[in-house]
Amino acid sequence: MGNMRNVGGVTSGLTAALTAPALAHQGTVADYSSGVRQSSKQDPTTQYPQPPFPPQRQEPPGLTSKMTPRPDHGETSYRGSGRLVGRKALITGGDSGIGRAAAIAFAREGADVAINYLPVEEPDAQEVIEFIQAEGRKAVAIPGDIRDENFCRKLVADAVHELDGLDILVNNAAAQVGQHSIMDLTTEQFDSTFKTNVYAMFWITKAAMPHLKPGATIINTSSVQAYNPSPSLLDYAQTKACIVSFTKSLAKQVAKQGIRVNAVAPGPFWTPLQPSSVQAPEELGTFGEETPLGRPGQPAELGPLYVLLASQESSYATGQVYGMSGGKGYP
């Protein structure tokens, strides 16, 4: 683990990802080929797939290619405007879901991007590497398990070495496994969830601090679960609350160094985390239905927020938590 590779030249995955009907569902084939669909004025309730969703379940951490419909990460819709030119970013969980949307958006805004993920997620990671390289930016793939402190230190060291510095750190990786009763929640799962979601954020941020200069930003992915926890996410929800406190405390600690720290608290988003968290395939059928907008968010809808928080445009924002949850939950 921890092998680092710069992957280049392969375009098959990218081509497949672009030509696959990313959001073919219930007879509706979304056409993103013009690249303007996301920014054009439209009804947000029908902009993306709505429940019911076909039954599906995957073993954690799950793969993008096995999701129906396939999530949209802004592959064909996100347009950059030079907001992160020359910046160097490290994104954990950058292979899929929200981290993938951030990686694509950062690269389109001119940043070089390193992504971390688990070795079994290599196929997802390869697609992201190709999207970053397609923008002419440097892409660095660093697989490995962030539950290990030594790997976390190596991850940051390798990213800094390959990118020749670090300006943006996105602590986004997480584990989520639902258990309907506290009696079924094992010490092993509790420990693993906290190692992935909380300890790794601490270890990676600590390793990154000596490299961050004034103007650098840290973005942590929290959740509505921090504010309105689900009964079946007893361990996960606590870690997401930890992330809010960590963000606000660290923001105060490093403000005088000119480093900003913020968090994003998403509601239900259509990512591999969800089919690999449910216990029964049917549980995902109504995913997102309870929100006022009546559907889950797509990762593409979060890319612009991560760009805003990474860029100098959010210069007065630190210690803040930004919600994106379809009208339900906090903040």
Ligand code: NAD
């Ligand atoms: P995702 O599965 O695409 O991303 C999570 C990533 O975490 C995985 O891709 C994997 O690479 C990484 N990961 C998990 N365990 C790891 C380990 N031990 N070592 C290294 N990497 C590991 O799902 P996502 O929904 O995009 O998740 C991204 C973030 O968004 C997470 O922090 C999650 O808690 C948060 N979030 C998601 C939702 C949602 O509904 N999808 C809602 C609120 C918050």
Ligand code: MG
């Ligand atoms: Mg993944």
